[in-house]
Amino acid sequence: CANHLSFRHVHSHRRQNAGVMSARGILANPALFGGYDAVPAECVAEFLRLSVSLSSEFITTHHHTMFMLGPYLNRAMRREFSALSSVAGIVDFLSVQMGVAVPRELAPRHER
Numbered sequence: 001c002a003n004h005l006s007f008r009h010v011h012s013h014r015r016q017n018a019g020v021m022s023a024r025g026i027l028a029n030p031a032l033f034g035g036y037d038a039v040p041a042e043c044v045a046e047f048l049r050l051s052v053s054l055s056s057e058f059i060t061t062h063h064h065t066m067f068m069l070g071p072y073l074n075r076a077m078r079r080e081f082s083a084l085s086s087v088a089g090i091v092d093f094l095s096v097q098m099g100v101a102v103p104r105e106l107a108p109r110h111e112r
Contacts (some may be wrong), residue, residue, distance in 0.1 A: 027067045039068045041100040048094075048102065052087060065090055072098065 025032055029039040030047065044065065051061040066081060073081060077097060084090055094100040 024067075027064065028070060029068065038071055041098070044068050044094065045100060045102050048087065048090065058085070058087060061087060062090065069098075 029036060031039055031043050036043075047064065047068065048061070050056075051064075062084065066078075069081065070078075080097070081090075081093055084093060091102045095102055
């Protein structure tokens with residue numbers, strides 16, 4: 001969130017810190033320093049594309065995607081997402097449940 005980011009920026013300068021650590025904030029919103037209060041859908045889709053192209057392990061991809069989607073998921077959706085067991089499942093969830101456009105190469109074969 002922009003106000004929180006501004007506070008950290010000002011606060012770090014008052015204490016003459018070299019920087020600010022925001023691991024959880026960056027994990028939840030990789031676009032944080034781009035000025036976005038919440039992760040944009042395009043960012044989630046790009047993360048999935050990169051995960052697949054780099055052959056990331058599913059558990060890592062699932063975990064990071066869950067953090068990014070956290071603010072958008074209600075309890076039932078969170079439960080459903082937690083039960084997914086493949087990248088194809090994540091892609092289907094994003095397109096069906098959330099209306100996120102996924103890169104063509106990640107779309108299920110019947111949708112290409």
